[in-house]
Amino acid sequence: MPVRDAQTDRDDTDLLTEAARAAGEIALTFFRKDPRRWTKENDSPVSEADIAVDRHLEELLRAARPGYGWLSEETADDRIRLEKRRSFVVDPIDGTRGFLAGSDEWTVALAVVEDGRPVSAVVYRPVNGDLYRATLGSGTTLNGQSAAISRRTALQGSSLAGPRTLSDGTKLEGHGLARIGYVPSLALRLAMVAAGRVDVAVARENACDWDLAAADLLVQEAGGRLEDMSGTPLAYNRPSVRHPALLAGPPALVDPLRVLLADPG
Structure with a gap:
C-alpha cells in the first residue's frame, strides 16, 4: 500500500x-x-x-x-x-x-x-x-x-444530542442523561461532541457519507469514537454511501450508551 x-x-x-x-x-x-x-x-x-x-x-x-x-x-x-x-x-x-x-x-x-x-x-x-x-x-x-472530547466517565449527568426516535424516553432519563435541543446539522452535532460542548450524540440510520466523514475525523482526532451500534468504525467512499444508526463520544460513554440503547426495556 x-x-x-x-x-x-x-x-x-x-x-x-x-x-x-x-x-x-x-x-x-x-x-x-x-x-x-x-x-x-x-x-x-x-x-x-x-x-x-x-x-x-x-x-x-x-x-x-x-x-x-x-x-x-x-x-x-x-x-x-x-x-x-x-x-x-x-x-x-x-x-x-x-x-x-x-x-x-x-x-x-x-x-x-x-x-x-x-x-x-x-x-x-x-x-x-x-x-x-x-x-x-x-x-x-x-x-x-x-x-477535546468530554472528560466525563459516567452517563449520569451527561448531555446527549440526537433525534427523539433514538435519544428520548424515560430509559435515558433514568440513567441521568440530559437531552439537549435538536441540532439540524448532523455534522455540527458531532462537531460539538468533538469540542466537548456535548458529551455524546446519536444519529438515526441512513445518514450518508457527506453527513459524517468530516465530523468523524473531528471526533477521532479529539479523542473520541464515532461508530455503529455494533462498535464498528465507519468506512467511506464505498458503493453504498448510507450508514446504520450511530453514536459518538468518549469511549467511557460510548460503550455503556450502546448497551443502553440496545436494551428494549
Missing part, C-alpha cells in the same frame, strides 16, 4: 478551510431570503442555495486536486470516485431543513477520504464563524484552539 503523505493531508485541510469559508459566504447570501426550494426523491429538501454552493465547491476543489474523486450530496454520483484512492466528500449545506427554517445551526462539511477513512476535515458554521478543523494525527481545533 502506498505511504500516506502527511504534508498533503495538512495542505488539503488548508484547502478545505479556504473552500468552506468561501462556500459559507455564498450560502449566507441566500439565508433567510426565501430561496427557491424543491423536494428530492427521498423527500428531503434542497434549495438554490445548496446548488450554488455545491457548484462553487466542485469548481474550486476539483481544479485544485484534479486527481481526487468527488462525492457530494448535490452532485450525481458517477462512481468514478470508487477508482480513486483519495476523494472529496462534500455536504454544501448540512442541515438544509434548518437553513430553510431560518435556524443558524447549519454547516458546510468537507472532507478528504483516503482508502475509506477521512484524513482532512473542516466543518464550518457560517452564521457565527465557528470553524472546526482536523488533520489525521494532528488533533482537532475549534477557531484555532485545541479541542
